Amino acid sequence: MGNHLRHRTAIGLGATLLLGLGVAACGTDEQPTGKDGNSGGSGEVQTITFWQSQFYGLEDEWYASRVADFNATHADIQVEYEVIPSDAWDQKLKAAQAAGTAPDVYTRAYNTLMALARSQSIRPLDDLLSESAWQDLEASVEKMVIVDGQHYAYPVLVEPSMVLWYRSDLFEQAGLDPDDPPTDWDGLIEVAERLKGAATDAPLAMPQRVEDLAWSTWGLQYSSADHLPLAGDWSAAQADDPAYKSLLDMYRALYADGLIPPQALDEYTAYAPYGEGKVAMMANGSWAAAGLLSDYPEIAELTRVAKFPSASGDDQSPTASLGGWTLVIDGRTESADAAGAFVEWMVAGEADPLVKYFADTSYSKFPARQSVNLAIGDTDEAAQVNPWRSLIASDVVPYSIAEPVYDWSVSLAFAGAIEAAMQGQASDEALRRAQEEITGIVDQLGIAGQGPE
């Protein structure tokens, strides 16, 4: 009976497997066919989807309000709007792309545009937006959305990734002059030593987790070595430049001496640990202004801002990268015209709604469009609302580098070196490993010579 049953079972299993494979064979190797966008024939309502990465409260409200206004004023195009938590963004989008249900329009950071464009995940917008929309862009920002001669995104804003926020009252208590913040990394360590015990957890909050270090330290990387760890044309790794040792040594000293928390208190973009008095200084982007002003007004009163110290103390050495958000259109959308109309109306049309966006965010971000810059510049409101804006605009923004557009794994590799140095690894060894890893990435991806410079 045993043999008999095994034989039957084997036949059953084989038949089922064949059935499964047969069903599979009926599938196709073609790429998914895309979303069910309505055809857009005359009189029909086209429905498009828009995914927005979750930002802070007032920003999210602005987006929601704009979408509602668009839907109210456009009978022929309706937008289905979804806010995606930032920590779920990548996997949700990737899953949607795999299923052929990616949103028609979505928010995207500058540094990802080249890879997305070259993999055809997003489509060029030149034929979808009016010429005046492109002409209105600030020239320096426009460059950031051009890949191989075409515009692949419409920028909303730029913001420097790192400035030094510090408490003037705690400086004074420690016998430090708030008008004389540190300008180089030795000075930063010295000031942090003096501020020991001034706050509950540590003197300074810095990006510490690898995924924060990867992007927030681009400016510091440039400051230490005058270049990034991958050559501009992506032909060769250059992470083993001994000049990078100063950055790793600074991080090691801050960590070993307890000048930054033993564990990251929160993600890099969070300002709450500073607002709650857990640290006396923090490295954070210009966006922190909006949160401090709205959530911690008393702390904001005591807060000063300075350009983050550079390796050499040179006040023109970049210590921040200019990043921000853009709107892109999915490469497989079947509603390109409707998506283009939505993008133009949303962020490339009238200046007033954008002025409101920057006002809602306490002028902590900087417009990508000349007309919006002009409208904001015509009022004194920006300086009154955000007391740090003019310093960031004059001392930080002009000396910030554009976000690098190379593969994210390169940034993670160098961030790993900084993290290893914090854990006590010798800087030479950490840089050697980063060099090997980045070289491996270049070989594996076959990207040598494909960089923008």
Add this chain to the structure above:
Amino acid sequence: MYTRQRQRPRARAGVNRRQGTLACLMLLPAVTGLSVFVLWPLARSIYLSFYQWNFYTDNVFVGWKNFADVLGDPKFAASVIRGLLFTAMVVPLQLLIAFAFASVARSVGPRMAGALKMTIYIPTVVSTVIASLIFVVIYQFSGGVANWLVGLAGAEPQAWLGDAAWALRAMTVPTIWIGLGLTSLIMLAGMLDVPESYYDSARLDGAGWIRQQIYITLPLMKNVFLYLLITGFTVTIQQFEIPLVMTSGGPADSTLLPNLLIFRHFRYDDNVGFSVAAAILLFAVIGSISALVFRLLRSEKATDA
């Protein structure tokens, strides 16, 4: 009995056929599900692992390149070794605690046993993500419960999740905690299957508790241990949510387990060939080790339980 069987061979064969058909019918739903949700995706994944592909451009055949990339990536090998180390820390301890719990639950009255079982099972129904967040709070350097306890003992506070020397060890606690309920209940079920008369006889012969466990409980629960060892191994080495939520694989990759590495590649890579090849190689590693454990421990029918 023997005579009756010899006298009715045709009837016996008919029964066998009916039983065989019935067995196949009963297996059919499971085998269908397995084919659609496991075998087909596996076959498709193996096929796609030879291609460079994203979701927007045509697939490009690249032969063994994806596998070569994975095997040439020191982070993959390191993550597998780290996963094995993590498993070695978690599974034996989990089995030991579950065995101790099951022994206690077996020896107390039904009402107390019920309360114990409910208590031990609660972590199983807690979401792994929630459990991870709870332990992030517990492990906070400043104000965390773990450092409060350490302080009571007069020791210095530790950066449990910020220090590469501690992070993986710190992760074993929530991993054991979450898996303990199911492991304990299965262990208890196996223990209750051992006839009480064996223990009575052993006691009459003067065997103490330890000897009873060594000579009665453990041999008769061998298959239960084998099952728990294999499932514990496969679940633990594939642990993903806990390092993702608690440490994101850091610091300095010290908690970067294989599935988190694969997830990181899936999340960030433009082409997903690397992720698929890495998943297949991990499948091969886990399958090989599981087969080895089966072979070493030899699953047999318990002699008498």
